[in-house]
Amino acid sequence: MRLSITGALMGAMLLTAAPSLAQDLNSMTPEELYEIAKSEGSVTVFSLSSRIALVEAAFEEKYPGIDVIPVDLNSTRQIARLTAEQRAGVYAVDVLYLSEAPIVMRDLLPAEMVSGYVPPRIRNDMSSAHQEPLLTHRFSSRALMYNEAAYPDGSPITNLWQLTQPEWRSKVLMEDPTQRGEVLDLLTEIALRSDEMAQAYEDMFGEPITVDGDLHGAGEQFIRDLFNNDLVMVNHSSSLRSAVGDKTATDPSVGWTTYSAARDNEREGWALQISQETQPSAGILFPTMLAVAKNAPNPAAARLLIDFMMGDDSPSGGAGFEPFFVQGDYAARRTIEDHPDAVAFEEVNLWTIDPVRTSEARGRILDLIIMLQ
Amino acid sequence: MTEYILRRRSLARLLQSRHFVPLAVVTLVAILVVVPLVRIVLESLTPEGLRAWEAVTLSPLSTNLLWRPIGNTLLLGAGVATGCLLLGGFLAWLVILTDVPGRRFLGILSVLPFMIPSFAAALAWGTLFRNERLGGQPGYFAANGLDIPDWIAWGLMPTLIVLIAHYYSLAYTMIAAALSSVSADLVESAEMAGARRGRILFGIILPVVTPALISGGMLTFAGAVSNFAAPALLGAPVRMQTLSTRIYGMVQTGNIERGYVLALLLIVAAAALLYFSDKLVSGRRAFVTVTGKGSRTKRFSLGKWRWPLFALATGLGLMTTVVPLIVLFSSSMAMQSSGLFSNWTIHYWIGPAGTELAQGQAGIFRNPVLLDAIATTIRLGLTVAAAAMVVGLIIAHTIVRYKGTLLGNVISQLAFLPLFIPSIAMAAAYIAMYGTSFGPIPALYGTFTLLVLAATANLMPYAVQSGRAVLSQISADIEESARLTGAGPIRRMIQIVFPLAIRGVFAGGLLVFIKIVRDLSLVVLLFSSATPLLSMMAFNYASLGFMQFANAITLVILVICLIASLLVHIMQNRIQGWKSA
Numbered sequence: 001m002r003l004s005i006t007g008a009l010m011g012a013m014l015l016t017a018a019p020s021l022a023q024d025l026n027s028m029t030p031e032e033l034y035e036i037a038k039s040e041g042s043v044t045v046f047s048l049s050s051r052i053a054l055v056e057a058a059f060e061e062k063y064p065g066i067d068v069i070p071v072d073l074n075s076t077r078q079i080a081r082l083t084a085e086q087r088a089g090v091y092a093v094d095v096l097y098l099s100e101a102p103i104v105m106r107d108l109l110p111a112e113m114v115s116g117y118v119p120p121r122i123r124n125d126m127s128s129a130h131q132e133p134l135l136t137h138r139f140s141s142r143a144l145m146y147n148e149a150a151y152p153d154g155s156p157i158t159n160l161w162q163l164t165q166p167e168w169r170s171k172v173l174m175e176d177p178t179q180r181g182e183v184l185d186l187l188t189e190i191a192l193r194s195d196e197m198a199q200a201y202e203d204m205f206g207e208p209i210t211v212d213g214d215l216h217g218a219g220e221q222f223i224r225d226l227f228n229n230d231l232v233m234v235n236h237s238s239s240l241r242s243a244v245g246d247k248t249a250t251d252p253s254v255g256w257t258t259y260s261a262a263r264d265n266e267r268e269g270w271a272l273q274i275s276q277e278t279q280p281s282a283g284i285l286f287p288t289m290l291a292v293a294k295n296a297p298n299p300a301a302a303r304l305l306i307d308f309m310m311g312d313d314s315p316s317g318g319a320g321f322e323p324f325f326v327q328g329d330y331a332a333r334r335t336i337e338d339h340p341d342a343v344a345f346e347e348v349n350l351w352t353i354d355p356v357r358t359s360e361a362r363g364r365i366l367d368l369i370i371m372l373q
Numbered sequence: 374m375t376e377y378i379l380r381r382r383s384l385a386r387l388l389q390s391r392h393f394v395p396l397a398v399v400t401l402v403a404i405l406v407v408v409p410l411v412r413i414v415l416e417s418l419t420p421e422g423l424r425a426w427e428a429v430t431l432s433p434l435s436t437n438l439l440w441r442p443i444g445n446t447l448l449l450g451a452g453v454a455t456g457c458l459l460l461g462g463f464l465a466w467l468v469i470l471t472d473v474p475g476r477r478f479l480g481i482l483s484v485l486p487f488m489i490p491s492f493a494a495a496l497a498w499g500t501l502f503r504n505e506r507l508g509g510q511p512g513y514f515a516a517n518g519l520d521i522p523d524w525i526a527w528g529l530m531p532t533l534i535v536l537i538a539h540y541y542s543l544a545y546t547m548i549a550a551a552l553s554s555v556s557a558d559l560v561e562s563a564e565m566a567g568a569r570r571g572r573i574l575f576g577i578i579l580p581v582v583t584p585a586l587i588s589g590g591m592l593t594f595a596g597a598v599s600n601f602a603a604p605a606l607l608g609a610p611v612r613m614q615t616l617s618t619r620i621y622g623m624v625q626t627g628n629i630e631r632g633y634v635l636a637l638l639l640i641v642a643a644a645a646l647l648y649f650s651d652k653l654v655s656g657r658r659a660f661v662t663v664t665g666k667g668s669r670t671k672r673f674s675l676g677k678w679r680w681p682l683f684a685l686a687t688g689l690g691l692m693t694t695v696v697p698l699i700v701l702f703s704s705s706m707a708m709q710s711s712g713l714f715s716n717w718t719i720h721y722w723i724g725p726a727g728t729e730l731a732q733g734q735a736g737i738f739r740n741p742v743l744l745d746a747i748a749t750t751i752r753l754g755l756t757v758a759a760a761a762m763v764v765g766l767i768i769a770h771t772i773v774r775y776k777g778t779l780l781g782n783v784i785s786q787l788a789f790l791p792l793f794i795p796s797i798a799m800a801a802a803y804i805a806m807y808g809t810s811f812g813p814i815p816a817l818y819g820t821f822t823l824l825v826l827a828a829t830a831n832l833m834p835y836a837v838q839s840g841r842a843v844l845s846q847i848s849a850d851i852e853e854s855a856r857l858t859g860a861g862p863i864r865r866m867i868q869i870v871f872p873l874a875i876r877g878v879f880a881g882g883l884l885v886f887i888k889i890v891r892d893l894s895l896v897v898l899l900f901s902s903a904t905p906l907l908s909m910m911a912f913n914y915a916s917l918g919f920m921q922f923a924n925a926i927t928l929v930i931l932v933i934c935l936i937a938s939l940l941v942h943i944m945q946n947r948i949q950g951w952k953s954a
Contacts, residue, residue: 050919072913080624080898084804088817170506176609178622214433232506235609236915366628370434373612 025299027120030307034063036300042067043301045095046078048288051323052097058319059308066301075100076181079108082293086113091295094302097309099140099288100181102359109133114291119307125333136287136332137309138324141259141350142186143283145244147252149271157254159204159279160190160197164225172226173240173255176233177369182286186256188358188365189284189351191219196280203279220368227372237261245270256283259328259342259350274328276349285350287332311336394862395780398771401764402787405830409802410794416805417633425630429638438619439635443642445608446598446615449533450643453597454590456537460689461544461589467686469552470578472672474683480549481942482690487542488934489697490891490908492602493927494535496915497697499606500704502526506610513700528611535603538693540596543884544589550842550880551585552578570673588838591647591792595834598643599795601894602912617894620797624898629801636798647792698931705924721921737925746905750890751933753821753906757828758886762878764829765836769844770866772837774852792834796895803827804898821904824896831895832885839881876945883941887934907933 025033037043045052047070056068073081075098085092096114098104108114116134123131130136146155157163163172177183190197194217201209201218211221234240237257244255247269254275262272275282290306292299310333311317316325317336324331327342338345416422429439464483467473486494503512504521515521524530555578563573601617608614616639623632675682706717718724724736737743768788775781791799803826807817817823855865889895893908900909907930915923 088807176622233609233612235605238920367428367434370437373437373614 025303026117028300028303029121030119030304033300033304033307034066037063037298037304038065040298040301041065042069043094043298043305044069044071044092045097045305046071046073046081046093047097048073048075048078048099049097049324054323055309055320058322059305062308062319063304066304068305074180075103076179079103082108082113086294091293091297093293094296094298095305096291096293097137097288098291099286100185101134101287101289101353101355102185102362103181104134104289104291105355106359108291113294115294117290117292117303117306119303119310121307122310122333125335127332127334130287130332134289134291135306135310137290138288138332139285139330139345139352140182140288141283141285141328141348142182142256143259143328143350144254144256144275144278145241145259145261145272146254146275147244147246147249147271148273149247150249150252155254155273155275155277157275157278159200160222160281161201161204161225163254164222164229166229168229168254170230170232171253172229173232173234173243173253175237175240175257176235178366178373179235183256184362184366184369185286185353185358186284187223187369188361189353190222191217191365191368192357192361193280193351194219197222200280215368216364220365223365223368224372227369233373241270241272242268245272247271259283259348260326262328262341263326274343274348276343278349281351282349283351285330285348285352287355392780394767395771395775395778395784398768398784399780399787402768402784402790402833405764405826405833406787406790406794409799409806409830410790412805413633413637413798413802417630417637419630422630422633425628425634429631429634437614438631439638442614442616442619442635443638445529445604445613446617446639447642447646448529449536449600449604449615450594450598450646452533453536453540454594456533457541457544457593458548458586458590460537460541461546462548462586464541464545464686464689465548465552467682469549470555470673471675471679471682473675473679473686475687479683479686479690481938482687482694483545483549484542484938485690485935486538486693487540487546488887488891488931488938489539489694490602490893490911490927490930491535491539491600492606492893492912492915493701493924493931494539494693494697495532495603495606496920496924496927497700498531498535499526500700502531523611526610527607528613529608531607532604532613535607536597536600539603540593541693543596544593546880546884547585547589547592547838547842548582550839550877551582555581585842588842591789592835592838594647595643595792598639599797599894601797601897617795617797620795620801621894621897624797624801632801633798636795636801639795639798643792698928701924701927705921705928707921721925737922737929742905743907743910743926743929746907746910747929747933749821749904750907750930753824753828753904754886754890754933754937756825757832757889758882760825760829761832761836761885762840762882765833765838765881766840766844766878768833768837769840772841773844788837789834791831794831796831796892797898799831800827800895800898803830824899824904827899828889828892828895832888835884835888836881839877839884842877844877879941879945883938886937890934890937891930 025036028036043066045068050072052068052070052072056070059068060066071093078096078098079100082093082096104114114134116132118131118135126136144155144157144160146157157168162168175183177187198209198218201222209218209221211217212224215221215224232253232255234243240255240257241261241264244253244257245261245265245268246252257272259274262270262274264270265272290309292302292306296302308320311321311331312319313335315335315337316322317331317333321331321333321336325336325339327339330338330342330345330348343349417426428434461483464479468476468480468483473479499512501513502515502521502525504515504523504526506523506526512521512526559577560573563577568576598615599617601621604613604615605618605621608618616635620632620635620639623629623635703717705721706719720736722736723738725739768784772781772785772788775784794802803823807823807826817826851869852865855869860868891908893912896906896909897912900906907926911923911926911930914920914926
């Protein structure tokens with residue numbers, strides 16, 4: 001009884017004295033947060049991953065009395081929804097679990113629509129670069145994947161420029177970059193890595209690249225050549241995964257999707273594998289972040305959920321992180337090991353994106369893609 | 374006190390004034406339609422908006438951003454309208470005017486396809502015809518050794534077929550309603566005067582149903598050009614874009630001004646095309662045929678063609694209803710889409726959470742959000758159907774009664790304006806308008822009210838058209854007589870117009886209900902976690918790759934639509950039983 005009164009009082013006070021109380025909440029232990037969260041009763045989370053359903057079950061078991069309400073939305077839509085809701089004065093969501101760091105940094109953070117929270121207990125477990133301005137939960141990827149069953153000797157693609165050749169015409173797949181921000185980020189990164197792309201071109205053809213007059217560098221030339229080689233765009237990554245990964249396929253395509261899709265190989269009958277040998281890179285790594293929404297209705301439960309999702313001190317991260325302890329996902333907390341089936345984080349052949357540079361170049365690449373479609 | 378009386382008097386005078394009703398209607402339509410539209414235009418004139426105009430119309434992007442999509446869009450619209458009129462007209466003629474066996478059965482069969490969301494039909498098409506372009510698991514036919522070329526599997530052709538299969542029942546509904554108003558007296562007198570069948574068809578029946586043909590063509594055209602799901606699902610692999618997929622893509626990636634500009638251009642293009650086709654066909658005046666007296670419908674004898682035509686109509690109906698349903702149902706039970714008819718599980722319907730299937734998610738009927746979504750969806754359907762039909766009937770009545778006057782023309786044009794606003798653009802306009810509080814207008818984003826407002830505005834043309842189709846056939850004599858005996862406008866409405874219009878009202882209400890229950894392109898930007906909707910859940914599952922959940926929820930939508938139309942069918946027969954005598 002007294003607890004619920006305390007909780008209600010705190011809730012009421014939060015409305016008036018949010019900044020200082022948020023400070024207090026930020027320094028509380030999980031146990032202290034749980035006491036307040038009990039009176040809040042629930043926590044709403046936008047999640048880019050459907051695996052949030054597993055987190056929900058595990059969280060509700062550990063912290064009975066707090067109902068997790070997961071809303072499955074990709075990052076692009078989360079940003080659109082949060083922006084629209086907050087502009088209308090609707091504050092319904094507590095936690096955002098999203099990627100698209102370039103847009104989050106450019107649009108959401110300066111407008112204070114989200115704020116960062118780092119559970120005190122894990123501050124020493126991860127690089128400070130991954131704590132500021134928002135907490136990175138894990139690194140996800142858009143990596144070139146091939147079919148291990150059809151190509152048992154390793155990836156058929158050793159150089160990205162092979163994908164622009166007649167041999168691979170109509171056999172390269174990608175989600176539509178005009179509708180999925182992560183894929184747009186991938187192409188933007190390729191454009192930004194012009195020098196490396198030019199070098200790879202020379203390695204393959206033995207002569208320096210000639211770039212079309214209207215383009216900025218080898219990366220953009222690659223994008224144009226790739227599209228002109230009948231790149232196949234799909235709406236759902238699921239169709240891409242089965243297209244590339246189907247074990248029984250005789251002459252399968254290759255395509256960019258999340259490396260962690262390989263976790264479903266056994267269940268779905270796929271043979272997806274990352275094209276680790278590809279020069280100059282198989283794709284990108286990008287941070288997947290956890291943030292507290294402005295005026296979150298359940299601020300303590302929000303922090304408790306973030307704390308839970310960051311995992312415990314065990315090598316697999318325990319129940320909170322377990323759904324993400326899979327091949328192809330890399331925890332930002334380096335106390336959590338990489339999955340034994342995966343290429344180690346330090347060795348994986350992926351570029352890590354720089355959100356600021358990406359957000360500056362994104363618009364131009366989007367326009368280039370629209371011209372090529 | 375005096376002031377109060379004076380005010381009451383002026384109010385009363387206003388109410389009785391000839392211009393009160395049309396003025397009130399103009400205001401209503403303006404608030405629902407014109408103001409959001411003005412808002413889009415204003416948004417496109419900001420510096421950001423002007424840059425978008427340049428990018429869309431005068432830059433190297435224009436070809437892919439505007440010209441090719443607009444070409445595809447208009448091609449789809451024209452193709453779908455033609456196909457729907459032919460198919461729907463044929464079925465309506467068969468069911469209403471001939472002695473084909475199993476007419477009631479065929480009638481129900483011909484309305485069914487409209488209840489299947491177009492994205493479900495598109496998904497079903499993909500499951501059957503998918504070829505090796507995407508690699509991976511082949512479609513049903515490809516797996517059975519048939520070679521499916523790209524033009525059948527992807528792009529314009531399948532989109533056209535899926536949309537015709539989806540929209541022809543709309544044309545059917547409108548043409549059938551008009552045909553059932555062709556009274557036996559007319560046909561019999563023509564027969565007695567020695568007219569041949571062909572002459573009766575072209576001389577009597579066709580002129581009477583011309584308004585229905587025009588509006589059927591317009592509605593299917595408008596539906597096709599603003600449809601998002603089918604071209605998105607079937608066009609993407611061959612990079613076919615329509616304006617609606619472009620608008621969606623632009624809004625989704627934060628280029629909302631480009632979305633507005635494309636939406637405005639789509640409005641202009643569609644409006645121009647519809648305007649000229651309307652001018653082309655409608656030189657003639659509408660015929661007043663149905664009077665207050667009951668009338669019978671004359672049926673032609675088909676002779677030896679009875680059964681072949683029955684078989685043809687049944688075949689068409691089954692191909693567009695039962696086949697997609699079987700595909701949807703079996704894929705909601707199949708663990709992998711490759712084995713459509715084997716290894717079934719009911720997990721995706723009622724299975725518990727935390728298993729190996731579906732990444733630990735429970736079956737849909739164990740998902741509390743689904744139950745919530747069912748309730749919200751039905752509530753939305755009923756509210757919008759009621760609101761739209763009240764608004765639609767008032768507007769239709771005003772249009773018919775003030776025909777020829779300036780106000781009447783203005784109302785008529787305004788009421789059909791939403792046809793030219795693709796749902797997605799309408800939704801964006803409503804967000805622009807109600808996204809922030811503005812003066813006395815509160816921010817409605819994420820509320821049920823906003824969904825109802827936007828949907829009512831969006832579906833107003835359908836409601837008005839259904840109302841008008843019936844009202845325009847009601848003789849002015851009766852209302853005239855009522856007015857002479859001193860009945861006020863409200864009393865005339867309730868006691869004369871409404872009972873005569875009830876069949877059309879139910880048909881229109883059903884149309885609106887079904888359209889909103891399975892709508893996607895309007896709600897996709899307006900729904901929120903506080904207002905979960907079935908179609909959004911299905912679409913979200915589909916885009917996350919959980920086809921079983923998506924298909925299961927699609928079937929739930931279908932069952933809701935089915936029950937609604939059965940109820941309406943029963944009520945219609947009970948109310949206007951004399952028609953079938």
